[in-house]
Amino acid sequence: MEGTQTNMKLVAALQEALAENRVTTNQTLLAQHSSDESYHTPHLPDIVVFPESADEVSATVKLAKTYDVPVVPYGYGSSLEANVIPQQGGIVIDFANMNEILEVRENDFLVKVQPGVTRSQLEKELKKYGLFFTVDPGADATLGGMAATNASGTTSVKYGIMRDNVRDLEVVLADGSIIHTGSMAAKSSSGYNLNGLFVGSEGTLGCFTELTLKVIGIPEHIMAARAEFHSVDDAVDAVIAIMQAGIPIARVELVDEEAIKQMNEYSETDYHEAPTLFLELHGNEAGLKNDVDFMEEIVSDMNCRQIEFETDTAGRNKLWEARHNAAYAFIHNHPGRKQMVTDVCVPISELAGAVKDARIAISESGLAGGIVGHVGDGNYHILLMLDPENPDDIARANQLNERIVSYALERGGTCTGEHGVGTGKQKYQEREHGEARHVMRKIKQALDPDDMLNPGKIIE
Amino acid sequence: MEGTQTNMKLVAALQEALAENRVTTNQTLLAQHSSDESYHTPHLPDIVVFPESADEVSATVKLAKTYDVPVVPYGYGSSLEANVIPQQGGIVIDFANMNEILEVRENDFLVKVQPGVTRSQLEKELKKYGLFFTVDPGADATLGGMAATNASGTTSVKYGIMRDNVRDLEVVLADGSIIHTGSMAAKSSSGYNLNGLFVGSEGTLGCFTELTLKVIGIPEHIMAARAEFHSVDDAVDAVIAIMQAGIPIARVELVDEEAIKQMNEYSETDYHEAPTLFLELHGNEAGLKNDVDFMEEIVSDMNCRQIEFETDTAGRNKLWEARHNAAYAFIHNHPGRKQMVTDVCVPISELAGAVKDARIAISESGLAGGIVGHVGDGNYHILLMLDPENPDDIARANQLNERIVSYALERGGTCTGEHGVGTGKQKYQEREHGEARHVMRKIKQALDPDDMLNPGKIIE
Structure with missing residues (x-):
């Protein structure tokens, strides 16, 4: 952001478009929106806004374009690969005020929610109808955030990942226009599959302002x-x-x-x-x-x-x-340390070898760590504790991550099963996707030509 | 295609790149590749090629670019919305010679196939391993074609559609480069979801040359x-x-x-x-x-x-x-007639009303027709018989289709549950997708700037 005066003008314009008390440069609030739950280095945004409608999100994005500043959508901040850290400053859009469950269509097994609704909030509401939403990443994340990183978790082996459970998204694009990516139909072969493209796009292609999700009956x-x-x-x-x-x-x-x-x-x-x-x-x-x-x-x-x-x-x-x-147990039992979580996913036939190698890698790193994982999908995590002030710890952790990722990629796996790319997994994108990166880059350029939406994430 | 001489030069260049006997302008073969199984008007291609590798497909696409002619990938020709009809002529790439089942990874529940493998061929092979591929569209289509239209069918209510069962595609892009859209991991949050984007793209974004598909054990x-x-x-x-x-x-x-x-x-x-x-x-x-x-x-x-x-x-x-x-029963019992098949999908709560309205629509059309459908997904078809030489029949059929689609779109449904857009469902794209069409168009322009890949389909 160039200069305080531009910033003040943008703040005033945002306050005009939203409301005075929902646009802030308060240092404490900026600090709260500078990090996620990972070991990645925080970075302060310049402004945090709390919109209450898609129109307000659209107005925010348009003003960001006018003032040429980045926009980073923010749910609960539970990401693990710096996905929501505003590394180039700009405006963080916090969806805390867009947290309504809009409609439960029980006969259609669908629910419409705003992006700031949390998983536990949705679970509580759906229970009244005998329904449940299957994706369970552990953290009490927002549904918008879960869609943005294509979260999954313990139940995905049976019920699928976020991408399998999103029927429609309302999205504010880089030019401020508002689209829907799907419909309420259980399946469709109409047009290009925008649902799947936007799920997992980590705020780099648009901001989600409404989600239609598939739900199922609570098992007998x-x-x-x-x-x-x-x-x-x-x-x-x-x-x-x-x-x-x-x-x-x-x-x-x-x-x-x-x-x-x-x-x-x-x-x-x-x-x-x-x-x-x-x-x-x-x-x-x-x-x-x-x-x-x-x-x-x-x-x-x-x-x-x-x-x-x-x-x-x-x-x-x-x-x-x-x-x-x-x-959290690791974090609680290692005060002052931060956690690095690896997140590879391998073909199931490679899982035993991968976990064995992971155990050796932890020992060799000399750091405290354990293994947990959604092993039915071939997805496992090393929970590794490190001192974020100690460069040697960070070097060892990075070395371990590198080893784990290489092991997975050499065997047809992926560098991230469910946490997303953010900046943490960017260096592996070339090895994992090869020439396909150019396709991803072209899509990003086509939809966000000014590189304004969560810049520096996924696509370098 | 401008002039016979250009055509002859292109044929010679293709024969050089592939093999003389796998590049043809034989009228019978051109005619065989001019239509699909629908009522849509056929159109002759200029050339048909039968590649045997991704490199040959890449060479074909590069030559098509040099000579500025369209390329249309072709599987079994069982599409229903003109999806494979080469309406602007050019080269049809027939994958009949790329019909090998490359690898059954039974421990990973994966199979790798070439695009010309048919569903029944795959079923027969997988049976040896106690496995089956779940997507069953009825027709004995090729797997490449099924992925291109995002086919589904009778078992999708439990096991999902093509998009849910494709783990990776090898794709030849418009510039001849070859990419992979996924990996062998059961799930991934790495990069943009190209798997889902290319599935259902009907040859407008690239030609599939290899597919990695999810399979499951034959139920007990x-x-x-x-x-x-x-x-x-x-x-x-x-x-x-x-x-x-x-x-x-x-x-x-x-x-x-x-x-x-x-x-x-x-x-x-x-x-x-x-x-x-x-x-x-x-x-x-x-x-x-x-x-x-x-x-x-x-x-x-x-x-x-x-x-x-x-x-x-x-x-x-x-x-x-x-x-x-x-x-086929309707077709067999109505010699000389062609079949139009509607293909909407509605939220399940709207299904009873939709089917009731469909019955009335058939009666009012005065044409012979019945209703079948994958009703667990809210997807149903009217099988309507018409005389393709009779403009009145075609007008009545179009009127019926219009009514059925409007009914679905007004209730949050889709104009095509599983047959794709081709040209038949193009006129409904604006109503179904609104502003999102612009995003689809931008993606098409970014990946196929010369509009060379199956031009005129999905995106106008």
């Missing part, structure tokens, strides 16, 4: 389980065997020994400190029993040392809360 | 059923009730009275001439029994007059063959 019966193994290898082999047996598993999460240890300390659980699978099955009563019996047989063949089932809601909730808190 | 148990109803309304209400009960139905097809009549005549079945649902459930034995009992209860509440189950493979095959032949 749910069974959760915790299976302890002697080794990570055995646990991963069990996952592959369960998948190959065609058991329609709804969740299958790996938590290694070190992560269980941190989890026990933080969540006051007393799980045996061993590589563990957290599992869940959904279905009708008879089918579920059949699946559970089959699964028990398979894990016992794979040297499972113990399997415990949780059928009641309280037990299940406790189990999944502990799993979701794994990352 | 399969149960098919035929349920007869007193009215189409009752049948549709039953579908909605089954969906709302959370029964994970794998197929649910509506066939109306008129279509059953044609089917009986053609397939030598003796089904009662009544609105009928063809259903299928997949699962383990106990779960399936539970689902079947529940479903039987629901359809009986919905005035089902009779339900018959088929558990053995022969019975199931007969049932689905009859269903798949519904469109």
Whole structure:
């Protein structure tokens, strides 16, 4: 942003277009919008705005264009690859005031929400209708943010990722025009698939102002389980065997020994400190029993040392809360440290080798860390703790990340399964996408010729 | 194409790049590549080529650029909206010689195929591994063609559409460069989602030369059923009730009275001439029994007059063959006529009204026609028979199509659920997509600036 005077003029124009108290340059608020939940270096925006409608977002984008400043959409700030850090300053659009659940169309299994609605807020509302939204990334992110990074998580092995569950987006483009990317139809072959293109575009192609999401009925019966193994290898082999047996598993999460240890300390659980699978099955009563019996047989063949089932809601909730808190447990138990989370996804046949290599990589880094992962998709994370002030720590962490990503890319995998590119995964884009990067760049140039929307992210 | 001499030079250059016998201007072959399976007016290409590798496709596209002629990729010619008709002449690339199944990665639930592989060819090969590819559009189309139109069909209610089942495409772009749109990972948040963009692009953004597809294990148990109803309304209400009960139905097809009549005549079945649902459930034995009992209860509440189950493979095959032949039955029983197939998809809550209106529209058109549909997705087709030489017939058919599409678009639906835009659905693009058309046009211009790839399709 060039000069204070331009900034003051832009602030005044934004206040005119929105409302005085929803445009701020307050230092505390700027600082709150300077970072995400990762180890990446924060950067202050110049202005934060809190629009209340698509028209206000459009007005903001148009003013940003007039004043030639970047625009960065912001949900809850739970991104992990600097996706929402305004690295070139400019205007952060915080969707906190656009947090209404607009319509539940229960007969169509659809819900329309504003982008600032959080996952837990939506879950609470849908429960009234016997419905649930399947994507569960762990963090209580906003739906707009989840769509922007194409989030997924524990249930994606059965129900798919954000991209599979977005039917329509209302999007404000770089020129301020407002489009819809889809419809309420369950499928379509009309026009180019803009839904899928905008999901995962991390604010670089437009700002989402409304989302139409697919929801499903809460399963008739749910069974959760915790299976302890002697080794990570055995646990991963069990996952592959369960998948190959065609058991329609709804969740299958790996938590290694070190992560269980941190989890026990933080969540006051007393799980045996061993590589563990957290599992869940959904279905009708008879089918579920059949699946559970089959699964028990398979894990016992794979040297499972113990399997415990949780059928009641309280037990299940406790189990999944502990799993979701794994990352926070590491952070809580390592005060002053920041967390780097790797996020590769490999073809399932490469998973056992990848996790074994990851364990060696952690040891060799000399840093504290554990492995958790949505292993049914071949997606796993290393939770690595580092001192952000210590260049040596950062170098070791980067080296580990590099190794993990290389391992995945050499085997047909991806550098990011669910956290997105931001700036953290930019250096791997050429290796992963090759010539296809030029196509991505052309699309960015066509839709945002002034490179105004979250500049410097995904596309360099 | 300007002048015979240019054409001869281009033919010679193509023969040099490919092989003499795989570049043709033979009139019979040109005629064979001038039409699809629809009522749309044929148009001759100037040249047909049969490449055997991505490099040969790239060479063809580069020569087309040099000589400034269009390129139209061609699979089996089973499209229904003129998607493959070379309306501006030029080169048709027929993928008949690129029909190899390259790799079955059974542990990864992936298969790599060339674009000319047909659905039945793939099914036969996968059966050896206990696997199946879920997308079943009815026609024995090529996988390349199915990806190009984002085909779906009877099983999409459970397993998704082509877009959901393509992991990676090798694509030759307008400049002859070769890219990959995805990877072998089950999910990714890396870069823009080119997979989804190219699927459904109908050859307007590039030519597919290899596809990596998701496959699944053949279900442990399969149960098919035929349920007869007193009215189409009752049948549709039953579908909605089954969906709302959370029964994970794998197929649910509506066939109306008129279509059953044609089917009986053609397939030598003796089904009662009544609105009928063809259903299928997949699962383990106990779960399936539970689902079947529940479903039987629901359809009986919905005035089902009779339900018959088929558990053995022969019975199931007969049932689905009859269903798949519904469109051909109309064609066979109306010699000299052509078929127009409508293809809208509506939110499920609008389905009963839409089908009722469709029945009235057929009556009012005065043309012979029936209704079939993938009603679990809200997608249904009118199979309408017309005399292509009779302008009055064509006017009536167009009027009916217009009415059906308007009905769907006014209710948040789409003008094409699975057949694509081609030229047939172009006039509805503005109404369906509004401002978003400009985004589609910008993408087309960015990736095919000379408008060389299947020009005149999707984007005007």
